[in-house]
Amino acid sequence: MKKNKGFTLVELLVTIAIIGVLSSIVIVNLNSSKKTSDYLKRVADLGQIKLALTKYQVKYGKYPLTGDGWSGYGSCWVTGSATGDTNYIPALVTERLITKLPIDTRSTATCTDGLAYIYRSDGRDYKLIAHNAPDISIAISKNPEMRDPNRLNHAYGFWTPGAVNW
Numbered sequence: 001m002k003k004n005k006g007f008t009l010v011e012l013l014v015t016i017a018i019i020g021v022l023s024s025i026v027i028v029n030l031n032s033s034k035k036t037s038d039y040l041k042r043v044a045d046l047g048q049i050k051l052a053l054t055k056y057q058v059k060y061g062k063y064p065l066t067g068d069g070w071s072g073y074g075s076c077w078v079t080g081s082a083t084g085d086t087n088y089i090p091a092l093v094t095e096r097l098i099t100k101l102p103i104d105t106r107s108t109a110t111c112t113d114g115l116a117y118i119y120r121s122d123g124r125d126y127k128l129i130a131h132n133a134p135d136i137s138i139a140i141s142k143n144p145e146m147r148d149p150n151r152l153n154h155a156y157g158f159w160t161p162g163a164v165n166w
Contacts, residue, residue: 038105039135043143045102045117049089049128050158052098056091062123063160064091072118072131073103089119104130117157120166127166129157 007015057063071088092098106115119128132154133139139156140147148155149164159166 035135036138039133039138039142042104042117042130042133042135043139043146045104046128046130046157048098048102049092049117049119052092053089053126053128055097056095059095059097063121063126064089065123066120070118070120072116073101088117106134120163122163125160125162127157127159127163129155129159131155 053063073086073088086103087093087101089101093101102117104115104117115132116130117128118131119126121127127148129148129151131151133156136147136154136156143156146156146158148157148159150166
């Protein structure tokens, strides 16, 4: 009896299909890891700003003011600073409570679609959020208390009780 060496066409197709399925799983997991990594960076950035705001409040008895509007980098509708201004809460930097304000990695100075960290304060209360956050589903699952009640599906962050409805 003669023994054939090699693989049949069916065996090759099955092997290629298995490799395709496995590579799809790897790609999906990589995308998920990237989103989680971005989320963790945003939470750390917001936490850093929150700490500086707390230091400012302890020192002056109030939070840095923005008037009636929002302040942020890269957002089309903020009034507290210019669109391209990376110093969107100037008092924190000038008082040396933070060396440099973090910028959301998705933000651009050209104000694309509101991808920004934004801040608002009347002095007594404040709200600081990651606006238009694509990782909101991760935020909801990991830190549901950070979900902005006024922007349920696109923002999370920190705020004082008096600013919850801004």
